[in-house]
Amino acid sequence: MDISALFRASVPPSFLPLQSAPSSRSNYITERDNSIAIEGRNLNFSVKTSQGNLVPILKDCSLSIPSGQLWMLLGPNGCGKSTLLKILAGLLKPTSGTMSVKRPKSFVFQNPDHQVVMPTVEADVSFGLGKLNLTEDQVRHTVSKALDAVGMSAYMQRPVQTLSGGQKQRVAIAGALAEACKVLLLDELTTFLDETDQVGVVKAVKNSLNASDDVTALWVTHRLEELEYADGALYMENGKVVKQGDGSSMMNFIKAKQSSYISQINS
Numbered sequence: 001m002d003i004s005a006l007f008r009a010s011v012p013p014s015f016l017p018l019q020s021a022p023s024s025r026s027n028y029i030t031e032r033d034n035s036i037a038i039e040g041r042n043l044n045f046s047v048k049t050s051q052g053n054l055v056p057i058l059k060d061c062s063l064s065i066p067s068g069q070l071w072m073l074l075g076p077n078g079c080g081k082s083t084l085l086k087i088l089a090g091l092l093k094p095t096s097g098t099m100s101v102k103r104p105k106s107f108v109f110q111n112p113d114h115q116v117v118m119p120t121v122e123a124d125v126s127f128g129l130g131k132l133n134l135t136e137d138q139v140r141h142t143v144s145k146a147l148d149a150v151g152m153s154a155y156m157q158r159p160v161q162t163l164s165g166g167q168k169q170r171v172a173i174a175g176a177l178a179e180a181c182k183v184l185l186l187d188e189l190t191t192f193l194d195e196t197d198q199v200g201v202v203k204a205v206k207n208s209l210n211a212s213d214d215v216t217a218l219w220v221t222h223r224l225e226e227l228e229y230a231d232g233a234l235y236m237e238n239g240k241v242v243k244q245g246d247g248s249s250m251m252n253f254i255k256a257k258q259s260s261y262i263s264q265i266n267s
């Protein structure tokens with residue numbers, strides 16, 4: 001993992017992943033099928049509590065996401081969405097299972113203040129480009145193209161502390177795009193944002209996928225209305241994906257689940 005990815009993605013201290021090396025059943029396959037950007041099969045993950053007990057979090061979790069699309073990951077609180085995302089990002093190691101995620105991949109956190117780390121927008125977006133031996137002009141061009149993709153090119157010289165939460169999220173996404181990332185893993189980006197910023201960020205992700213070559217995004221969310229922007233969605237329950245499909249069929253599936261839950265508690 002490169003330094004900028006570490007900056008943008010660190011493992012929360014509450015997690016105590018198993019320290020043992022992945023078992024022989026764990027394989028890390030790269031780009032097996034070019035039309036699939038993210039694939040996981042029978043992923044399992046457990047954590048050790050402070051009392052030393054093993055708690056299974058992911059249980060034979062499988063998923064498959066086509067390249068170049070925006071997919072959403074939904075499910076009730078605590079079903080394992082963030083854990084799955086961190087496993088796909090390589091921040092946590094599955095205890096067993098196989099996975100394949102196109103590279104470079106980038107993880108963007110829900111708290112906008114945790115990922116925009118440099119004093120200005122331009123400096124932040126160019127942060128990860130140092131390793132690429134680009135000329136100043138090439139860096140400026142790459143940064144400007146990435147900011148353009150997220151609708152932030154007018155903010156190039158702005159100090160980051162003057163940006164709204166949604167603008168910071170978009171700068172973080174531009175940083176990932178500037179590094180030519182192929183997979184964006186986005187963890188509840190709209191949680192801390194007001195309604196205008198929420199829509200701005202999801203639209204920016206959608207536009208950036210349209211403007212970029214073959215970038216895929218997986219977006220964890222609780223907001224059903226965001227499904228409108230998705231090419232597809234996954235629904236998790238109790239540590240595994242129980243259904244995946246296109247945005248509108250998944251919207252119907254989740255609404256039906258919610259109605260049946262409401263009928264149950266009212267009966």
Ligand SMILES: Nc1ncnc2c1ncn2[C@@H]1O[C@H](COP(=O)(O)OP(=O)(O)OP(=O)(O)O)[C@@H](O)[C@H]1O
Pocket residue numbers: 014015016047048049055057075076077078079080081082083084
């Ligand atoms: N260190 C830990 N020890 C015990 N349980 C843990 C630990 N870390 C996470 N968990 C549990 O793992 C489960 C999945 O957590 P995760 O954050 O992946 O869920 P989530 O679907 O993203 O939840 P939310 O929608 O609330 O953000 C939760 O029940 C959580 O309490």
